[in-house]
Amino acid sequence: QQQVKQSPQSLIVQKGGISIINCAYENTAFDYFPWYQQFPGKGPALLIAIRPDVSEKKEGRFTISFNKSAKQFSLHIMDSQPGDSATYFCAASINDYKLSFGAGTTVTVRA
Amino acid sequence: DADVTQTPRNRITKTGKRIMLECSQTKGHDRMYWYRQDPGLGLRLIYYSFDVKDINKGEISDGYSVSRQAQAKFSLSLESAIPNQTALYFCATSDRTGSYGYTFGSGTRLTVV
Numbered sequence: 001q002q003q004v005k006q007s008p009q010s011l012i013v014q015k016g017g018i019s020i021i022n023c024a025y026e027n028t029a030f031d032y033f034p035w036y037q038q039f040p041g042k043g044p045a046l047l048i049a050i051r052p053d054v055s056e057k058k059e060g061r062f063t064i065s066f067n068k069s070a071k072q073f074s075l076h077i078m079d080s081q082p083g084d085s086a087t088y089f090c091a092a093s094i095n096d097y098k099l100s101f102g103a104g105t106t107v108t109v110r111a
Numbered sequence: 112d113a114d115v116t117q118t119p120r121n122r123i124t125k126t127g128k129r130i131m132l133e134c135s136q137t138k139g140h141d142r143m144y145w146y147r148q149d150p151g152l153g154l155r156l157i158y159y160s161f162d163v164k165d166i167n168k169g170e171i172s173d174g175y176s177v178s179r180q181a182q183a184k185f186s187l188s189l190e191s192a193i194p195n196q197t198a199l200y201f202c203a204t205s206d207r208t209g210s211y212g213y214t215f216g217s218g219t220r221l222t223v224v
Contacts, residue, residue, distance in 0.1 A: 002153070009151070034212055043115070043201050043215025044154070089153055096208060097142060097161075098169070101153040 003027055004092050006102025014110050019077035021105045023090035026071065030092040034099070035064065035075050038087045047088070048075075080109045114138050117202050117216035124192050124223055132187045132219045134202030140214070141207055143185040145169075145177060148199040148218070157200075160185055192223040 006023045013019045023033075034049035050057045050064040050073065057064045061084075063076040077084055090102040115136045124130050134143065141162050146154040146169075156169030158177040166179055174196060176188045189196055199220050203213040 006153070036213075041217065043203070043217050044213075045215065046212030049212065097205065098144075098156060098159060099213065101146075101155070103151055103153040 002103065003100040004090055004102040006090050006105060008105060009103065010106040010108070012108045012110060013077075013080045015080060015082060017080050017109075019075075019080050019084070019107050019109075021075045021088055021090070021107075022072065023074065023092075023102050024070075024072045025092050027092070027094075028071070029094050032093045032096050033064070033066065033073050034091050035062075036089045036091060036101075038089065038104075044089055077107070080107075082109045082111050085109045113217065114214050115202055115204055115216035117200075117219050119219060120217065121220045122222070124221070126193055126223055128192050130189045130192055130221070132200055132202075132221070134185045134187070134216060136183050136185075136202075136204045136214070138204050138206075138214055139182075140204035141182065142205045143179065144203045144205075144213065145175075145185070145187045146201045146203065147171070148201060154201065157187065189221075189223075192221075194223045197221060197223050 035047045036044035037047045038044040048059045061078045066073045087104045087106045089104050091099040093099045118133045144159045145157040148154045160166045160179045163179050201218050202216045205213050
């Protein structure tokens with residue numbers, strides 16, 4: 001049983017558009033919520049992470065929105081580019097170790 | 112050289128065979144992990160180790176075993192491979208704080224026929 005539920009499974013967006021990926025969790029003890037980006041043939045790489053004491057974190061075109069009361073968090077990719085085409089995983093953990101991952105979202109950015 | 116190196120990159124093996132996947136790291140991290148990735152299931156934790164003498168089961172450890180030979184080396188074994196262990200396997204490392212995220216290897220694609 002997955003501890004972190006991720007949706008959608010895949011999405012297609014036009015270049016310059018906004019990609020939104022959503023995740024939900026049940027374990028209120030989770031205190032670290034990272035997003036990983038994976039390109040074909042590579043391992044996942046940390047993209048951005050947030051802790052529950054803030055509601056939003058932005059790094060360049062990538063933003064995490066966090067709703068503690070709803071136990072949900074999302075990744076927004078602004079001005080999506082073809083190079084953003086990848087699989088994105090949300091994850092959660094307690095005390096920064098033993099990450100539980102979502103099922104992944106494959107993002108395709110059309111030029 | 113990669114920070115986390117997994118060998119082999121690809122492997123086809125027969126049902127019932129014993130196989131070992133190896134992982135070595137140059138990050139100097141104490142914590143090491145083995146995950147498997149399946150389509151639609153994401154990454155699931157098999158085993159994790161916080162140091163050479165500390166090894167713990169993850170959520171799907173049945174059918175697998177591990178060995179932490181040194182701080183830098185963590186190997187995963189399938190004692191008797193079965194077809195539903197066909198998957199992409201990743202080794203990862205993190206420092207003690209975990210705050211800088213995991214560093215993953217490039218993965219081993221294992222096919223059990």
